[in-house]
Amino acid sequence: MGYEVWGLIRGQANPRVRHLRQLLGDVRLIRGDLLDQGSLIAAVERVQPDEVYNLAAISYVPMSWQQAELTGEVTGLGVLRVLEAIRVCSGISSSRTPGRGQIRFYQASSSEMYGQVRESPQTESTPFHPRSPYGVAKAYGHFLTQNYRESYGMFAVSGIMFNHESPRRGSEFVTRKVTLGAAKIKLGYERQLRLGNMHASRDWGFAGDYVRAMQMMLAQDSPADYVIGTGVTHSVEQLVDTAFRAVGLNWRDHVVTDAAFIRPAEVDRLCADPSKAKDELGWEPKIGFEELIAMMVDADVELLASSGGSAGEEFGTDSW
Numbered sequence: 283m284g285y286e287v288w289g290l291i292r293g294q295a296n297p298r299v300r301h302l303r304q305l306l307g308d309v310r311l312i313r314g315d316l317l318d319q320g321s322l323i324a325a326v327e328r329v330q331p332d333e334v335y336n337l338a339a340i341s342y343v344p345m346s347w348q349q350a351e352l353t354g355e356v357t358g359l360g361v362l363r364v365l366e367a368i369r370v371c372s373g374i375s376s377s378r379t380p381g382r383g384q385i386r387f388y389q390a391s392s393s394e395m396y397g398q399v400r401e402s403p404q405t406e407s408t409p410f411h412p413r414s415p416y417g418v419a420k421a422y423g424h425f426l427t428q429n430y431r432e433s434y435g436m437f438a439v440s441g442i443m444f445n446h447e448s449p450r451r452g453s454e455f456v457t458r459k460v461t462l463g464a465a466k467i468k469l470g471y472e473r474q475l476r477l478g479n480m481h482a483s484r485d486w487g488f489a490g491d492y493v494r495a496m497q498m499m500l501a502q503d504s505p506a507d508y509v510i511g512t513g514v515t516h517s518v519e520q521l522v523d524t525a526f527r528a529v530g531l532n533w534r535d536h537v538v539t540d541a542a543f544i545r546p547a548e549v550d551r552l553c554a555d556p557s558k559a560k561d562e563l564g565w566e567p568k569i570g571f572e573e574l575i576a577m578m579v580d581a582d583v584e585l586l587a588s589s590g591g592s593a594g595e596e597f598g599t600d601s602w
């Protein structure tokens with residue numbers, strides 16, 4: 283698409299870099315850390331980007347109770363540091379608003395901000411009631427992005443993304459845990475899958491569709507926030523049923539619930555109203571739930587067959 287893409291990497295000898303290079307041959311990498319303001323300023327100065335996408339976060343909800351302060355620093359204050367890096371490098375102050383050619387900023391906001399939902403489906407104007415330190419930190423990033431738009435006239439927008447999945451999803455998240463679990467049981471590597479709350483429901487979509495929406499948001503004439511989701515909700519139990527049926531198994535023979543995966547506060551049901559994105563961006567998801575889960579199960583069967591059953595263990599699926 284004519285993009286030159288740079289990825290920000292953190293840490294010394296980060297073990298994910300090798301994996302990343304195999305996956306994304308064309309992406310150039312630059313060092314920087316959301317905890318380090320100077321490193322972000324240096325990265326923006328070096329790359330001179332037209333667009334910045336902040337997809338970085340501590341994003342696993344259970345971990346946000348274990349490391350609540352770090353989640354606030356990375357997922358919340360990290361947004362401030364990226365916005366400040368853009369502002370400083372663009373020479374924007376309250377008395378000097380950006381001109382043409384300004385850097386456009388995308389913030390990955392989350393449906394977890396709705397938490398205990400006030401209405402269903404959720405729109406751009408549904409009030410937030412986050413239910414985890416992660417949701418609280420994302421709400422901070424969301425409001426700060428709006429605030430930088432209003433304070434400095436920056437082209438800064440948030441996509442309120444509902445859960446988006448793909449075969450690349452970490453195995454600690456329920457979709458991948460289930461597709462990997464079903465594939466392992468099918469191939470005889472395991473007999474049982476232990477899960478938490480089977481009654482929770484989510485609006486699950488395909489990550490590729492959501493990335494397309496991000497790009498469309500930054501290509502608009504004027505900055506605005508959008509809900510991105512499918513508008514269709516399924517329970518964890520329906521997810522499990524779909525994944526196990528895809529490999530010809532009955533989930534009831536293999537899935538057990540385990541209190542270790544129950545969270546201190548739960549988000550029961552999320553469902554997007556993506557009409558604004560459809561009307562203004564012309565965005566619609568191309569891949570539905572059944573197709574998404576079948577894609578993930580197929581990819582996991584293939585991965586396990588080629589790796590001798592050890593796939594997905596780099597992240598672990600331990601309880602929190």
Ligand code: GDP
Pocket residue numbers: 343394445454455456457459476477478479480482483484518543545548549
């Ligand atoms: P989240 O919506 O960002 O928290 O995404 P997750 O994929 O981590 O969790 C989605 C839902 O699945 C939540 O309501 C969880 O409580 C529920 N769930 C049930 N069992 C599990 C499990 O074993 N692992 C995870 N990650 N979630 C589970």
